[in-house]
Amino acid sequence: MALLGYLTLSDLTAAELTLELGNGSQRLSSAQLLTHPKAQNIEIRDDVSYKRSMHYRAVPLAALLNGLRPSDHLQLVASDGFAAELSAAPALSQTGSQAWLAIEDPAHPWPALGNGKPSAGPFYLVWQNPAASQIGPEQWPFQLASIRKLAPVTQRFPQLLPAADASPAVQDGFAQYQKNCMACHRLNGAGDSQFGPDLNIPHNPTEYFSGDFLTRYIRNPQSLRRWPQGQMPGFTTELLSDEQLGALLAYLRHMAQNKVQP
Known part of the structure; x- marks a missing residue:
């Protein structure tokens, strides 16, 4: 049985990420993202949330941002109300920092973030080489629920x-x-x-x-x-x-x- 406060297996299976990028709303399930053509296994050193090296099944964030330009502005909203603001430029970049959407596999759930806390899943924005684009900890939203294209702040x-x-x-x-x-x-x-x-x-x-x-x-x-x-x-x-x-x-x-x- 799942511990109180943790996502159950069925919760993870049914998890959906909402994309609102100016061309309508799209919902992608964990299953769809885990089998995305560009999904791969990656290592994130010095993970901001877990404070250690972590391995994830992930999709390059740029692969999900079709039609966006580097000058566009993104907002990434977590299920707890955390709302990160981010220029699309580092998310779309193929050099320097690289943004990945990590997907929690229901068959292999991630560890909890602490005693009595859930994991960072079902979706988590992680970065390789974050220093290259001066990516700070606020640009690593976990328990991600939606990604939206919005006007600048x-x-x-x-x-x-x-x-x-x-x-x-x-x-x-x-x-x-x-x-x-x-x-x-x-x-x-x-x-x-x-x-x-x-x-x-x-x-x-x-x-x-x-x-x-x-x-x-x-x-x-x-x-x-x-x-x-x-x-x-x-x-x-x-x-x-x-x-x-x-x-x-x-x-x-x-x-x-x-x-x-x-």
């Missing part, structure tokens, strides 16, 4: 935009926010994620973290607030340099003075 959510005369650091911080924060959080009520709290309404974290505590929290959340259910990952200097983190904080401080009630 700046068009969909003007409430996120810094003022036109904002400093270059603030503008760079906005880019860091999109890459590293938006998959889990909203700001000024703007965003599609249903996962974490809003970072500006009612209060911006720069308003209640004193000294360097916000920096320390972003680097290692459990060093300030230790609890078993904590889900925010730590952002090391390899993932977010000190300069990039400084820009992100500049953006948050800027937006604390530009609150928009949803």
Whole structure:
């Protein structure tokens, strides 16, 4: 019998991934993807979710994105409300980083992500050579439910935009926010994620973290607030340099003075 909280064999067999790429909606089952003409066995070193080398049956993500251009914008939504924003360019690339859709085989289920947690399946976006395209941990959504082509963030959510005369650091911080924060959080009520709290309404974290505590929290959340259910990952200097983190904080401080009630 399956343990409580884990997907059963029938759940995995019936799992479907929804593609909405501007030409209608398409649903692909686990069985279809496992037998896809381009499916193959791959190794992912330093897997972001499992923290070790993993082997998967996977399809190149580019093989599922027919008709998309590198300039297009993607949103990848997980079953828990996590919503990663990603330019189509690295997903379509044949060099540098390579994106793969890993498919959990019901006959060989993946391990759990932790005690009392399910696996990363039934669908998981993984990367080979992620550093080549500066792919961060927020671009590895697991328990993936849908992939959608959407307008860029700046068009969909003007409430996120810094003022036109904002400093270059603030503008760079906005880019860091999109890459590293938006998959889990909203700001000024703007965003599609249903996962974490809003970072500006009612209060911006720069308003209640004193000294360097916000920096320390972003680097290692459990060093300030230790609890078993904590889900925010730590952002090391390899993932977010000190300069990039400084820009992100500049953006948050800027937006604390530009609150928009949803």
